[in-house]
Amino acid sequence: MKKNIIFRLFCCLLIVACSKDGGNDDPSETLQYVFSGNMSTPDISNPIEGIITVEASGTFKLESVSGNITGNTQKEGTEYTITVTSSNGLFEGTTNFSGSLSSSSENFSLSGTYKDGKPLTAGGSIIPVVETTPDGGFSALDKSTVLFSHNESCIASITINATTLSPLNGHYYEGALCAPFYSQYLSIPANVENETSTLFCNTIRILDLNGEYITIEDCSTAKFILNKNTSYTYTVTWQNGEVTNGEFTSLDGGQNLAICLETNGPDCSGQGGNTGEGTYTFEPLGTYTGQTSCDIEGTLTISNIGITLSVYWTNVSGDINFTPEYFQTNNCNDCPLIIIYDGNNDKTYVSESGSGTWSGTDFSFDASMRLTEGTELVGPSYNLNGSLNCE
Incomplete structure (x- = not known):
């Protein structure tokens, strides 16, 4: 159970300092700050709060219930240049992510490109955490x-x-x-x-x-x-x-x-709440393997590299033929479709044609994919093939 x-x-040993002297900037020690601020894009805005850590090695970590950021820093005086290497939660899919932190001015700022292609900024004030009895x-x-x-x-x-x-x-x-x-x-x-x-x-x-x-x-x-x-x-x-x-x-x-x-009851993702594994090869990106989640759709997500493959099907047996009609017209709610979103480069690919076949709980597929611009499919066709199961 x-x-x-x-x-x-x-x-009982860590408290927030009330002084405004910028805290201890000894490069041989790990520095920690409590932060509060905001993350925003042209479409969304969210308050953020949590802990920022700058380790003696230069590693940067931002921790909050909203999302986490890790990266590296270069120090010059009381200023730190931040290069982000990974982000998740609220910041997932953000690219070209970098910024700065000033221990003397007690603030930080980050900027990048959000997963929808629009500019993202995040920043706010910091207060050093000091050790005390x-x-x-x-x-x-x-x-x-x-x-x-x-x-x-x-x-x-x-x-x-x-x-x-x-x-x-x-x-x-x-x-x-x-x-x-x-x-x-x-x-x-x-x-x-x-x-x-x-x-x-x-x-x-x-x-x-x-x-x-x-x-x-x-x-x-x-x-x-x-x-x-x-x-x-x-x-x-x-x-x-x-x-x-x-x-x-x-x-x-x-x-x-x-x-x-945790719940002992039925899964809520649909189709009996089934999950399984899947693998696929996509011509411009390579081969990936990961967990699947099977609802009225089957989703294979490789979150650590920002690639998401989604298969939308209309039945759980027999053969399926893929079409871009739903994507292009939004009028065909039961048209089978495959979408690949490359969050690292903010590119979306849609199935122009292809087919899939159910064999019990296993689903295999082969499709021709093209890049999208708005509702149009552009550029050359790329082959996609793979399989997943809904155990």
Whole structure:
């Protein structure tokens, strides 16, 4: 039986400095900052907050519940030039990503090209975190934070006492907030005396079935502000109909407790909630293997390299012939289609022709793909072939 995971991390040594001297810029030491700011493109805007770490080796890390960024830095005085090597969550698919951090001015800024091809900026203020023996007065506070997250395909609704936070979607990071990656983020105490329970939501852009980007709201973290050192019972109502309950004791004043949820009920991705594996070879990009998610569509996502292959089918047996008609006209809702999105180069390819065949839970396909400009297919044809299964 799956069990909900509770991640407790007690902290009393790290507090946020109140001075404006830029903190310790000793190049032999790792520097950490609490940041708050904003991420925006011409279509979306999101507040962001979390932890920035600049390691002695020059490695740069930005951690938040919204998304994470890693990269490298070059230091000159109190200024750091940042080159981003990977990003996910809110920043997934961003290319040409770079920026700077100033420990003297206590700010940072990043810019790049978002996955929809439009300019992205992210930045804000930073405050150095320093090591100290006292707890900064946090233990005298009356409130602490409990953060709920999950990696399930089903939407969750969480109720504590009379407060319900919903809808809670799956978190982008494997292991959600209970992953070791978030231990530093959770270790930084915060004064939440005047805050209220809320969902952390991001406005993001995703590629629709017709190859056009649309704007949606994605809520993947539920933040409850509760009395410290108090026992609570929570109820989770899942999209699949399952209802689960759990208990926990909140931490001391200003501390953070992460609870990660799991469901034993049916998967919510459709077609019996099946998942499997798939592999494909696409002429201009190469060969890739990864996990599939089978709904009315089968999706093979290789998130670490920014490539997404989506097969949209209309039946789960026999043969299928692919056509670009839905993509081009948006009038044929049941026209089979394959879309490949190359997030590294912001290119979308659509099946001009081809076929697929079901054999039990296995699906094989061979198609001719072309690059898109708007609703038009342009340039040469590229071969795509592969197979996936929905176990």
